[in-house]
Amino acid sequence: MAKAWEAASGAGLDLDKARSDMQSPGIDAALKLDMQDVKAMGVRETPTFFVNGQSLSQFSPQALRKLVRDEIASAKK
Structure with missing residues (x-):
């Protein structure tokens, strides 16, 4: 995970904002909806x-x- 964050930072990602956004209820809701779609469509x-x-x-x-x-x-x- 540390390497991924390092690469993202090197690509210009604002790490503080990204870490803050990860905790957002909106992000969690979007991921849950995506997982429901994955299951419904049978994506493997x-x-x-x-x-x-x-x-x-x-x-x-x-x-x-x-x-x-x-x-x-x-x-x-």
């Missing part, structure tokens, strides 16, 4: 992409383009 790995609730089964730019095109075509019907 990252990155995971969704287009209109459809998951990208094969990770590649071509597969993402195809999924977007298919969803656009479906929406036009």
Whole structure:
């Protein structure tokens, strides 16, 4: 964890503000909501992409383009 904080500081993160923000109820609520979404959508790995609730089964730019095109075509019907 110390290395992560060191890297973040080196990248310009205000460590005092970040540590303070970590304790914010809003941050906790957002993380809980994200975890509910992860469970509901069955996410098991990252990155995971969704287009209109459809998951990208094969990770590649071509597969993402195809999924977007298919969803656009479906929406036009």
